[in-house]
Amino acid sequence: xxQDTLFDKVWDLHKVSSLPGGTxxxxxxxxxxxxxxxxxAFGALKDKNLKVKFPSRTIATxxxxxPTDTQSRPFKDNLAEQMISTLEKNCLQHKxxxxxxxxxxxxxxxVVAPELGLTQPGMTIACGDSHTSTHGAFGSIAFGIGTSQxxxxxxxxxxxxxxxxxxxxxxxxxxxxxxxxxxxILHIINKLGVKAGVGFAYEFAGPAINALSMEExxxxxxxxIEGGARCGYINPDEKTFNYIKNKLYAPKNxxxxxxxxxxxxxxxxxxxxxxxxxxxxxxxxxxxxxWGITPGQSLGxxxxxxxxxxxxxxxxxxxxxxxxxxGFKPGxxxxxxxxxxxxxxxxxxxxxxxxxxxxxxxxxxxVSEKVKAFVVPGSETVAxxxxxxxxxxxxxxxxxxxxxxxxxxxxxxxxxxLIGNQVSASSSNRxxxxxxxxxxxxxxxxxxxxxxxxxxxxxxxxxxxxxxK
Amino acid sequence: MKSKxxxxxxxxxxxxxxxxxxxxxDIDTDRIIPARFLKCVNFDSLGKSVFEDDRETLKGKHPFDxxxxxxxxxxxxxxxxxxxxxxxxxxQALMRWGIKAIIGESFAEIFYSNCLAIGIPCxxxxxxxxxxxxxxxxxxxxxxxxxxKKSLAKSKDLNFDLDIKESSRKMFLSGEWDATSTxxxxxxxxxxxxxxxxxxxxxx
Numbered sequence: 001x002x003q004d005t006l007f008d009k010v011w012d013l014h015k016v017s018s019l020p021g022g023t024x025x026x027x028x029x030x031x032x033x034x035x036x037x038x039x040x041a042f043g044a045l046k047d048k049n050l051k052v053k054f055p056s057r058t059i060a061t062x063x064x065x066x067p068t069d070t071q072s073r074p075f076k077d078n079l080a081e082q083m084i085s086t087l088e089k090n091c092l093q094h095k096x097x098x099x100x101x102x103x104x105x106x107x108x109x110x111v112v113a114p115e116l117g118l119t120q121p122g123m124t125i126a127c128g129d130s131h132t133s134t135h136g137a138f139g140s141i142a143f144g145i146g147t148s149q150x151x152x153x154x155x156x157x158x159x160x161x162x163x164x165x166x167x168x169x170x171x172x173x174x175x176x177x178x179x180x181x182x183x184x185i186l187h188i189i190n191k192l193g194v195k196a197g198v199g200f201a202y203e204f205a206g207p208a209i210n211a212l213s214m215e216e217x218x219x220x221x222x223x224x225i226e227g228g229a230r231c232g233y234i235n236p237d238e239k240t241f242n243y244i245k246n247k248l249y250a251p252k253n254x255x256x257x258x259x260x261x262x263x264x265x266x267x268x269x270x271x272x273x274x275x276x277x278x279x280x281x282x283x284x285x286x287x288x289x290x291w292g293i294t295p296g297q298s299l300g301x302x303x304x305x306x307x308x309x310x311x312x313x314x315x316x317x318x319x320x321x322x323x324x325x326x327g328f329k330p331g332x333x334x335x336x337x338x339x340x341x342x343x344x345x346x347x348x349x350x351x352x353x354x355x356x357x358x359x360x361x362x363x364x365x366x367v368s369e370k371v372k373a374f375v376v377p378g379s380e381t382v383a384x385x386x387x388x389x390x391x392x393x394x395x396x397x398x399x400x401x402x403x404x405x406x407x408x409x410x411x412x413x414x415x416x417x418l419i420g421n422q423v424s425a426s427s428s429n430r431x432x433x434x435x436x437x438x439x440x441x442x443x444x445x446x447x448x449x450x451x452x453x454x455x456x457x458x459x460x461x462x463x464x465x466x467x468x469k
Numbered sequence: 470m471k472s473k474x475x476x477x478x479x480x481x482x483x484x485x486x487x488x489x490x491x492x493x494x495d496i497d498t499d500r501i502i503p504a505r506f507l508k509c510v511n512f513d514s515l516g517k518s519v520f521e522d523d524r525e526t527l528k529g530k531h532p533f534d535x536x537x538x539x540x541x542x543x544x545x546x547x548x549x550x551x552x553x554x555x556x557x558x559x560x561q562a563l564m565r566w567g568i569k570a571i572i573g574e575s576f577a578e579i580f581y582s583n584c585l586a587i588g589i590p591c592x593x594x595x596x597x598x599x600x601x602x603x604x605x606x607x608x609x610x611x612x613x614x615x616x617x618k619k620s621l622a623k624s625k626d627l628n629f630d631l632d633i634k635e636s637s638r639k640m641f642l643s644g645e646w647d648a649t650s651t652x653x654x655x656x657x658x659x660x661x662x663x664x665x666x667x668x669x670x671x672x673x
Binding site for chain 2: 013014016017019020021022023025027029036037039040043044048050053054057064065077079080082083086120122123128129130132143144145146147148149151152155156157158159160161162194195198199225226228230249251255256258259262294314317318321411412413430432433434435437439440
């Protein structure tokens with residue numbers, strides 16, 4: 001059993017009681033909500049005649065269903081309009097702070113909370129979205145929940161949970177040039193498997209993790225869930241503190257010094273005991289792409305799609321399903337695979353640094369004529385900053401469409417969808433069958449820089465070839 | 470599909486029903502209920518859309534479309550079932566189709582806790598046992614009587630022990646799976662925690 005890790009300290013601090021069934025009752029310090037998984041929870045509160053226990057600890061925004069072409073109200077899609085207006089009503093009625101479209105702070109919930117300074121070390125954070133693990137980048141314990149649990153957090157600010165085990169994933173050395181956080185996390189999921197994390201919190205650590213920026217760390221923690229871990233985190237350091245400082249909701253004045261002192265006390269240390277430790281060499285990671293229908297089915301840009309007998313018996317069944325669905329032959333190269341749609345955005349890779357990296361690749365280049373390419377900033381703040389830096393112009397000049405913030409084609413709940421069996425090069429997090437809106441659509445997950453390279457060539461390319469020139 | 474849906478309530482001691490096998494590892498919640506069906510403010514209409522795209526692809530051959538599986542209520546699955554999105558719409562859709570319990574090799578974590586929160590027990594068995602059940606179920610109907618007190622499944626031909634997390638088993642037996650009222654019993658402790666957490670002081 002783990003001891004003295006950041007996870008243990010934060011868990012113990014938030015434990016309210018041991019429940020009769022044997023689970024722990026855990027206080028949730030910050031609850032984030034959005035339009036898709038909250039309406040039924042508010043409905044249940046009404047049915048049970050309950051109120052929101054601590055309205056100040058819940059923050060709302062709208063992201064999943066928002067259109068990215070025009071966001072004028074009412075939305076063209078009646079159902080989407082119904083969902084946003086239900087959220088507006090619920091927030092108003094329960095006195096919950098809501099960052100609506102046009103507020104300047106709307107965006108993907110996992111982009112918005114960190115950039116407002118709401119996400120801080122040592123917190124427990126829950127949200128009705130599996131990518132809540134993102135917030136672990138700050139040394140918080142953050143996990144996705146379902147709608148009934150959203151109801152429970154609204155009603156009691158607590159959850160009934162079994163404590164997780166802790167696995168440290170130690171990343172030695174540094175990522176090489178042209179290799180990004182996205183490549184590292186895809187590599188980790190490939191090595192450990194998509195279900196290895198069940199029952200675990202992942203602590204990402206080591207020189208390669210320390211070298212990452214806060215936004216890159218968010219990319220890493222964001223995809224913990226794709227490796228089966230409901231929660232992933234990184235111990236806070238000076239980069240964490242500098243990122244938070246002066247943000248809208250950051251502790252101010254005399255509170256700042258107190259916060260710093262407390263945050264520094266939370267870190268795992270040399271006395272920490274883990275349930276499991278895994279070490280890997282980050283310098284060996286290549287630009288990594290998925291070829292299949294789970295985020296674990298990935299390979300380096302210069303590798304070939306695995307043969308069936310190269311895979312463990314447990315992975316063979318899903319591999320056969322993937323060959324057929326994706327139309328790939330075992331042993332085939334992934335490089336030069338033709339792509340139809342290029343998407344940059346999502347809670348994994350829709351932040352300002354992601355847009356900067358992609359814009360650097362696209363500058364003075366043109367997107368292949370056969371490709372539809374679009375970029376969806378993660379938030380209004382990201383969009384405004386990008387415009388200030390002139391990135392929107394670089395994207396538009398290259399042939400990318402510049403859109404309004406939202407989740408967009410990561411899960412295709414709005415009108416941004418693949419058509420038929422189109423292949424997308426996507427900076428998002430899931431390549432499941434049908435994920436991007438077409439039941440036969442095919443997704444290749446990769447870093448934003450790799451999406452930019454694919455857009456220019458119209459086919460899967462090694463972005464390092466662009467960076468040398 | 471059942472015509473009338475009544476959600477489970479209170480103590481869950483046993484589940485009796487016909488099995489339906491769904492073969493495949495890593496079946497994600499996008500496949501269980503594609504995202505376009507999440508545009509709703511209640512769960513009522515989800516039952517008919519469960520596995521919509523997979524069913525469309527298989528044109529009537531999907532287990533959820535086969536006549537022999539009509540009125541089945543115990544789903545037999547393989548490994549890492551329910552991975553991906555945290556959408557509770559996935560177990561809600563299964564439940565509204567008629568599923569009352571799931572037996573599998575392993576479950577994704579958020580899916581498992583969503584099932585617990587809405588009253589669907591998820592049991593585990595070793596890979597080989599699951600495959601044997603699925604094989605048996607290929608040709609013959611399998612009716613199971615699951616006793617949660619003993620974690621035991623009985624049928625005409627087969628009897629086997631099921632694994633379930635002890636805390637989950639207790640919560641089903643006591644009714645505590647429907648957690649809100651249990652959590653609110655500790656209202657004083659919750660308020661004490663709210664006033665004692667360091668960061669809620671320096672964020673005020």
